[in-house]
Structures are given as C-alpha cells and as structure tokens.
Amino acid sequence: MIKSYSFSWALFLAVVMVGCSDYSQLNRDLEDYRPPTYTLSSPSQESEKPGGPAKTDFEREKKQIEKAKTLWEKALTSPRRETSFFIPSAELLKALKSAANDGETALEALGHPFALETLDTLVFLRNPRIQAAKDGVRAAIDTYSQVMALDDILRQYSAFTEKMMAEVGPMKGKEPMRTLFPFPGVLSLKGEIVTQSVREAFEQLEITLKTAVTDARKAYWNLLYLVKAEGINREVLDLYRHLEQVAASRYETGGTSYQDVIKVRIRREILEEDLKTVIEKERNVKSRILALLDLPPEARLSRPKDRNPPEMVPSLDGLYELARQRRQELKRMRARVGKMERLIELAETRILPQYTLGLSYYEDITTVRVGTSAQKPDFPVSTRADRGAGLPLKPWYGIGDAYIRETRQRLNALRKTLQNAEAETDLLVREAWYRLDLAKRDENLYRKSVLKLAKDALDVSTRAYEAGNVSFADVIASYGLYLNQNLSAERKLSDMGIAWADLEMVVGSPLSPKKKEVHP
Template sequence: MKKGGWLLLAGGMMVFIQACGGYHDLRKGWDSYKPSPLYQEYSRPTPVPSIPPDPTNQDFDQEVQKLQEKKRKWEEVLKTPEKENGFYRPNPTRFGVLLPAAKDPSWAAEILGKEFSLEDLEILAWLRNPGVNAAERNLRASLEAYSQVSNLDQIIRQYTAFTKTLMTGIGPMTGEGESMEWKFPFPGVLALKGQVVTQEVKAATERKAMAGRMALTQARQAYWNLLYTIRAQKITAEMLDLLIHLESAARTRYETGKTSFQDLIKVQIEREKMAEELKTIGEQQANWKVKILEILDLPPGTVVASPVHRVPSPEVPSLDGLYSVALEKRQELREMRAMIGKMERMIEMAENMIYPLYTLNLSLFPNETIAQTGTMRMKEPFPVRTPASTGAGLPRNPWYGTQDAYLRETRQRLAALREELKKAEAETISKVREAWFRLDRARREEALYNERVVVLSWAALEVSTRAYETGNVAFADVIMSYSGWLIDNLARELRRSEVGIAQAELEEVMGGSWK
C-alpha cells in the first residue's frame, strides 16, 4: 500500500509539472502572436478623405448667424430702454432709481405721495403705462419671427441630408464633379426673409415709440393741468378773501347810510359764486389726479400729492427747422417707411420664387450622362422643357410669373402705401405748423398777462377799493375791477400751463424734441 501510494503521488506530480510547463508556453505564445502580413495589410486603417463643405450650406449658415445676431442686438436694446434713440431719453441715473416702480405699485405710489417732479412722472409713465407695456410685448413677439425664418428651410435640409444618398434622383449623381443644377437651400431667399422680419421689427419699434409718446404727452398734459388747478384754487381763495373784505366794507357803508342794500346783496352773491367756483376747481383737481392714476395704472384711492411748481421754458423754436426734423423723426412716417420696405422685399422674394431665372436652362447639363443614358435611362439627360423654378426642392411653377395676380395686387398695394406716405408727410407739415402756432400764441399771451395785464389789474383793484371806501366810485366799478383781477390772474396761470401743454403737443407731432 505504501509503495502504491508513492507511485500515485509521483505520477500526479509529473502530470502537474507537465501541465504547468504547457500553460507557460501557451501564454508566452499568445503574448507574442502576430497576424500574418496579409491580414495586417488588409486591416490597416485607410485615411478618410475630408469632405469639403457645401458652399450652399456655408452661405445658409452664415445667413442664419446674421439673423441670430440681429435678434440679439434688438434684445440688448430692449434691456436698456433709457438708452433708446427714440422719442424719450430720460436721465439714466434717475431712471435706474425709479426702475423698481415698473413692477412695484407701492414704490410708484410712494413717489406720488409727496411732491413729484415732471421728470419723475414721465419716467413712471414710461415704465408703468399699459399701452407702452403692450407695445413692448408686441415688439418682443416680432423678434421671435427671427427664429421662425429658417425653421422650414432647416427641416428641408434635414430631409435632404437623410434622403440624398438613399433615394434615386435626390442629390448629385456620383461622377467626376458636382451637378450644375441649383440646390436647396437657397440663401438669397433666406436673406430676404430676414430682411422682411427686420422691417417688421422696425415697424413694431416705431409703434412702441408711438405708445410711449402718447403716454408721455398725456402725463405732461395732466401735470400742467393739475398745476393750473392748484394755482387757480389759490387765486380763487385769494379772490374769496378779497370779496369778504369788500363785503365788510359794503356792510359798514350800508350801516352808515352811504350805500344801498342792493350793493351789499351784490357782493354777497359774488362771494357765494366764488365759494362754489372754489369747490368746482377742487373737483377738477381731483379729476386730473385720477387721470394720472389711469396713466400709471395705479389703483383708485392712491394718494397723489401736489406737483413741484415750475415755469415752462419760454423758448419757442424757429419754424423753418422743424419741418425737416418732423419728417425724419415722426414715428408714423418711420413706421410707414418700414412697412414699404417690408412689402418691397416680399415682392422681391415672390419674384425670386415665381419668376424664372435669366436663363431658360436649355444649356444646363447635370452630371448624369452615364447613369441616365441608353435604353435603361430613367429620364432625359438634357432638358426637354423650361420649368420656372429656382432650385431643387422648390415647387415648379408654370410660365405665368409675369402676369401673376398676387404680385400685381401687392404692387398696387405698395403704390398705394407710397401715396399714403406722401399724404402723411403733408399732414405732418400742417400739424407742425398748427402746434407751433399754439405754442407761439400761448407764449405771447403768457408774457402779456404776466408783464402787463395782471399788474394793471391789481393796480385798478386797489384804486377802486380805496375809492369805494371813500365813496368816490360806484359799486359796479368795484365789482368789475375785482372780476377783472380774477380773470386776468387765472388767464396768466392758464397761459403758463398752455405753454407747457403746447410744448408737449409740438414734441408729439414732431416725434421728438426739437432741441
């Protein structure tokens, strides 16, 4: 048994030693293995030739980048409204201070709750007026058209890329060179689409400027009218005090038998009328405060304090230089010019897509001579008809482009719009003349009342009052002098407000400041 066990152990050891030696040789051979030279030559990677970019695609991508750049620039302008080169350019520092009021009504109410300036009211109107905000939303909506210009073209490009190597007749034939046929996409049409969108954005920008112009003019009118009612209320209160003093003098004279009871009754009637007029002016003042709340989109009940008293600028511009400025700056004219530019580009785009090229395509020879000749050809190697098309992938239109009804209609509308522009320019000249006349008249009348009429009225009132107390003047003359003083003072303040209103209306007609 011992001898047999040792033999088995020795045999197992010999088998194990041989197995280990074989595995070592196998691993060594595996690590040092090399395929045959034939296989190495076959599996060697070959250099892939670079595919030159399609010039048509390069032009298309460049046009898309230009459109994106235009959209980005317009968006940058909207981010800084205080720098817009339009109807209104506020103080950037003050604009930044009041900017939170655009979203926070309480901030705007705090500004109006104390004495506010015309500049603050203008900025708040520009930030909070619903008409301005609606026009800005429409402008942003117009900017989104830039992203839609190339959408259809991009879809067709993807379709062409997926099918040009799979479907017969799609893309250039393999041969010595590229096909001489026009290929889709057509960057010229894309550029025209981008220009159409740009003109529409320009028109939307002018409409936004018109909305802001209207809001600012309404705010300025409300400011000057509110300022007038405050001054009129003060003057009427002074007139009421004077009538009370006159009533006291008339009562004293009546008690001494120097005047009749009729004179006392007349002065009491004038006093009652003046007290009622004072209430009416107070209600008018409340009306203009509510108008300011409407312009600023603030809730009813918001406290509106008195505006800071100011005197409008006495400057009246020369009429000769206003016409050219108005024809250049007026937003209605600029909007119409933008719409004319849009329509012109739409016509050009339609002509590109409908009209045939300058050539009849009789000499165009695609690179299809080998694959499309002989008895097995699928189509004629040479053109046998003259389709009015601008490129592969675009619809082929029959030969009626020169008499297309849509183009004729659009051309007539374009001509009509140009005539409307001429009419609007003539109306602008007339409106500028009328607005300048109102400003000039208000300024002359304000100077007349301020420098001469009011001074003389006060002198007449003092003289007549003293003369009545001594019994040298009739009561009717005294009442007339009091009424004249009141009317002249109110007229002076009214003319001052009319100067400010006329300046605002002149800037509205011109589309900007004349300075």
Template sequence: MTWSTRFWLLTIMVVSLAFWTGERHIAYAVDQTPRSSLGLPDLIQEALARNPEIVAARQQWEAALQRITQARSLDDPTLSVQLWNVPQTFNVTQAQNSIFGLSQNLPFPGKLALKGDVASRSAEMTEQALRAKERELVARLKQAYYDLFLTHKAIQIHHEQVELLGQFVESTTAKFRTGKGAQTDVLKAQIELSLLFQQLPILEQRRETAEAMLNTLLDRDATSPLGIPQEPSQIPLDKTLDDLHRLALHERPELKAAELAVQRNEQSRALAQRQYYPDFNVAFQRFQNFQTNDGFGAYVAMSIPFALWTKPKYDAGVQEAAAALSAARAQHHTLENLTRFQVKDLLTRLRATDQVTTLYRTTILPQVEQSLDAARVGYRAGRAGFLDLIEAQRVWRGSQLEYFKALVDRQHRLAELEQVVGITLDRQS
C-alpha cells in the same frame, strides 16, 4: 329802517360771515395739507415703465423680433422608411428591400435671406410703433399733468377771491353800521360771496378728475394721492420752422415706420420675383437588401415654377408686391406732407400762446392789480361805487384764470409739437 328789516339784515350778515369763516377754514385746511411737489420727469419715467399700452407694444416688438429667426430657417428635414416586397406573413425583417432616407427642402439661394429681411423690417416697424406710442403717452401725460396744475391754481385763486370778498363784506358792513354805506352794498357783497361758495365743489371735482386721469396713465389706482404739479416754465422755443421740419422728418417714429414699410415692400417685391426660381429637395438614402448586398443612394428633386399652368400665380404675386410698394411710397409721402403741416400749425399756435401769456404777465395782470387797488381805495374814500369794486375783483379773478389757462394751453401745444417732431423740446421735462 324797521326792526324787522334790521333783524333779517343781521341774520343774513351772520350767516354769510359764518359761511365765509367756514370757507376760510376749508381753504386753510386745503392749503396746509402736506403735499410734495410733483416732478414731471419722474412721472414720465414711471409711465414709460408701467403703462399697460407701452408694456403691450413692447411685447409686440419682442414677438416680432422672434419672427426673424423663424423666417430665415429651413423647413424641418424629413426622415422616411420604405419597406418593399414584405412576405405575406408580415415579417418586416424579411423585406426584400428596406430604404431609410433623410431629405431636406432647400429654397433657391437668396429666398431665405429675403424672407429674413422682410421679417426684420417688420420688426423694426414694430419698434417704431412702440416709439410712437411712447411719444403719444408722454404727450398725454404732460397734458394731464398741466391740467392738474390748472385745477390747483383755480382752487387757489378761488380761495384768494373768497378772502378778498370777505374783506369786502367786512368793509361794507362797517360802512353800513356807521351810516356811510348802503344796505344794498352789504347784500350785494354777501350774494357775491354766496355765489363763490357753490363753485368750490365743482373745482374740487375737476381736480379729482385730473388726478384720476394722471393716475390712470401711470397705472396707479385712480384715487392715489398726488403732489402739486410745478408751474410750467416759459422758456422760449429756440427752434426755427426749418429746424423743426428737419427734426420731424428725421426723428418722427411714424415717418421712420413708413420708410421701413417702403423698404419691406421693396424686399417683398424682390422675394416675389425670386419665386420664379425653383426650389430643391435633396435626399440621402440607405438601402438594406434581404440576402444581398446593401448600399447607399441619393436624389435631388426640383420644383418647376415656370410651368405654363403655374407661372400666372407668380406673375400675380409680383404685381401684388409692386402695387403694395407703390402704396407704401404714397403713404410715406402723405405722412411727410402731414408732418410739415402739423409742425407749421403747432408752431404758429405755440407762438400765439407765447404772445398771450407774455401780454398777460407783463401788461394785463399788473393793470388788473392796479385797477383793483384803485377801486378798493376809491370805495373806502367814497369816490367809487360798490359795483365798481365787485367788477374789479371779477376782472382780477378772470384775468388770473385766463393767464394760467393760456400757460397750460401753451404746454398742450408744446407736448403735441414734441409728439410730431419725435424729440423732447421742453427743457423742464
């Protein structure tokens, strides 16, 4: 080996070791930063209390509740004053007749109650829309929480791999110095280590993005510091498909809202049919007569909705209400079918991820660890090549990442299933 080759090789070794040392320092600094554990239940409560979407939906429900009283109330009474035969001098005190009246419109019995029932069902639908928005927010929050967990794990695995490759660099360098190793092994180890260095900024960016998403759902500043998410549990789901179907059909807010829409349209149809009945106007009057006796009077007026020229309007109203009722029933049935499909699909995907995570935990990861140990021992003893060692560490890192990705994917599917079913199924949250 020429002096020039040795010089450049030594330079590469020094630079690589410097980078490795710096990377170890960064890893130490990141790992040692005091970070509290980030509890999911507390985050859910905070999001439900502060998230602007939930606050807006809650206020919409409050507004809908106030419309019930308005719908059940009578129209304002009317106060009237009539002056008859006023002298040309416009002296109103000398009017021959002064009539003071108080009148009130009275809908046919049952109309106001039906209007109140329609408004009440609408308010209940708004409440279920709020519950559905809450379930959606909780699902999104859980997914963001476990996405953040995955970024922390990816960074941790990255630092562990850097540490492992640093050991490879030291081992290959030591073998090369004693004449038992090849120069190419040293260069390959350094190249592999250098490739790892460029991945850390990307991993950090993903962590910051995940933190920003979680902070946004919590209505915090996007840069607010967050703790470290807890590793998800792998408690098996103890619900059968039939159990989940029954729960979803009974608990899902969207289905409750669709059922309430059917009830509201039934009451709207009944109200439309009630429009064939007349409304009334009742008035009480006080007569004051000039230079003669005063007196009292009253009258009752009635609308005529069954006149030949007005009846078609009410016929169309009944037909409109009947069509709206049929549409609401069809939409409710469609949502029931969609719910059954979603439950079946998500449960199947959840069970598949359960099988994958179990396979990784019980079989693949132990085998990968054994393969890495065997490759390391074989390389030191000269029974295995350096490429075998590099490949083993790549498989080790990839398997670790795939395991945690499958674990997080399971939590995503579980969160979606909870949103469809309408209740919490994960005991951890």
C-alpha cells in the same frame, strides 16, 4: 512517372507564388496612390465638402440674422437717445426701478410734490400700453427664430433625402441643386422682411411711448394750472368776503344800499361753487394720471412742483426737416414700404423664372433605369392631367403673376400715402409751432403788463370804495378783472407747457432744454 508528377507540382507552386506576389504589390500600389494635384481642387469635389459654397452661404446668412436679432434685443433693453422719443435719466431710473412692479413705490414717489421728470419716468416704467407695445416688439423679434427654424428643418429634410452611394467610392451625400432648399438668397430676403417688421413694431412702440408721455405731460401742466387756480380762487374769495363785510358795514351806517350787499354775496357764492368745480377738475386730472400709471383710482396724489416751461421758441425752418426725419408715424410707414418691396421681391423669386447656369439639369443620383427593377425611367412615360400637351411647367404661374401685379399697385398706393403724410406733417408742425408762439406771446403780455394793471385797479378801487369815492359796480368789476386776469395768466403759462408737449409729439423728438425745478 513520379518525376513527372513532382515537376508539375513544383511548376504550379512557382506560378502561385508569383501570382500572390503580384497581387500584394497591386494592393500596395492602390493604397499608396494619390491623384494628380489638379484633381484635388476641382469644383465638383470642393462643392461636396461640408463647408462648400452653398452651405457656407447659408450659414453666413444665419449668422447675419442672429446678429440682427441680437441688435434689436439690445435696442429694446437699451434704447439710444438719437432714435428714442424719451429716455429717463439714469438717476431717476435707478431710484424708481422697483416702481415698475410695485405700486406702493410709485405712490410713495407721488405722495409729495413731484416733478415732471418723475411722472415721465413712472409712465415709462408702468404704463400698460407701453408694456403691451414692448411685448409686440418681442413677438416681432421672435420671428427671426421662426425663419431660421423653418429653414433648418427644410435643410435637414433635404439632407435626409439625399441618395447615398455606398457601393463605389467614399460614402458621401449626392446633393443636387434642386434639394438645396431653402436657398441662401431666399433666407436673406426673409431676414430683411422680418427686419422691416421689427422696425415697424419699434416705431409703433415709440408712437405709444410718446403718446403716453405726452398725455402725462399735458396732465401735469393742467394739474399745475388747476392747483394754482384753486389758490387764486381762494384768495379772491377771501377778498369778496372782506368786501361783503365792508358793504354790510356801510349799509348799517347808511352809506350804501342793501342791493350792494346782495351783489357781493351773489359773487361770493358763485365763486365758492367755481372753487368746488376746480377741485373736482383736479380730481379728474389726478384720475387721468393714475390711469396712465395703472394705479387704483382711490390712491391719493400730491400736487406737482411749480415750474416754468422753456421760454425759448425754436426756429420753424429747422423743424420741418427734423420732423420728416424723426416723426415715428413716417418711419413706421417707411418700414411698411420696405417690407412690401421685399415681399414682392420674394414673390418674384418664387414665381418668375430665374436665371440659371443649368447646374440642376443632370443630378448625381444613381438609380436603376432599365429592366424589371427600374426605379426611374429615362424619360416621362405619361402626362399628368394638369400638364397636358403645350401647357407650361408652372400651370399656376398666372395666379401668382396677378398677385404680384396687385401687390405692386398696393405698394404704389402706400408710397403715395407716405408722400401725403409727409406733407401733412409740415402742416402739423406749423400749427403746433403757432400754438406755442401764441401761448408764449400771451404769457408775456399777462406777466409783464396785464397782471400788474389788474392788481393796481383792485387796490385803488377797494380803497376808494371804503372811502365812498367810487360806486360799488366799479369795485365788483375790478375784483372780477383781477380774478379773470390771474386765472388767464396761469392758464397761458400752462398752455405753453402743453404747446411744448404737442410740438415735441408732432416732431417726434425732444426739443426743450432741461430746466431746473422750481421748488414751492
């Protein structure tokens, strides 16, 4: 009996030892197992890697948007001469940089005879409209951050709502195609829409800049004319006073009637009043400059430096094409067209049915589908009120499609408006060029011929009247002619500068070569 029991126990121990040995070997085999090579590069496993195609594309689009944002920020702080209407010289910008926030520095620069370039630079630094337009550009650039932040939040939500399968295999998220939102293509479209919005804001900034700079240049030329007109009026006023003394002397000696004395006195008093009017006009123009520079109205400005506008008149043929390329109003409209095109494409992406490979038909989601603890049925067991029998899966498709058709018509209208604006640009260029050419021809006429003749007539009539050889009416006429022709000559010279400013504003690009200043 004892032998039988001992034998059974020994047999049991032998079986257990063999079983333990097989189990240990099985564990070692499982740990050392490596799948075949062809399974390591399967599409399913590659797509589940952290750097899979979907996530890689999304990150690449984010980097493109961040790069575009950086480039626009750089363009705002360091504009290019090829695309900007006005960029001050580095020397003036460095010297007047503190004037951007310090009105005293700006007044100091204008406290002595100032150049046109100085005024342009101060307007560039201080004009409130330009600063407001720059803030608008910064706001448009910040839209990039809004696009990326919103999409990051949506993708984080998608990541948190993934189904984790911790029971079998490695812990990894099962991310179906439906939860890959927003898609990289949609994010790219959003980035392009924002780019067009930023481009539109930049062109609006350029429009504001060229308007403010052109206003300052016109004010400069008008002020220069008024300063010269004041000097001419004072000169002729002295001549009238001298003529009045001559007439009084001849009247005392019986050489003329008292009527001549009255006539010259009337002309003198009228000219004195005209001189006051010119001085008040100077103050008006200076107030205009102070408003452009955001300076107090009681501030005192000096006179502008004497200078001549460019003498050359550009060829009209090349201006048409240049204006169509560089005019900021046209570029702004083109940006609007581009933005609307991409908005329509984005709307079609979200509304119209898209091409699909069927990758999202069967999602990798583990749920209990049968029994009392079922989490999701195998097929729909009820019909929603808005999706009855025969209704489409997108019941509001018709509303979205109607919106797309409406927007397409608005896009066509905007394209026609752009076409009309291009045609009107040609007309504006022609009219601005005509005004410049007319001012140039008139200025040449007065400078080369009329002024000399008026001065000779004044000298001859004055000497002849003192000798008693001509009538007083001829003398008064020669004085009036000299005054009017001198004022007209200076007016035509300033009109040339104003015509240059208008032509550059219409074309949207600087045209005149840099000229050396003529110091008074």
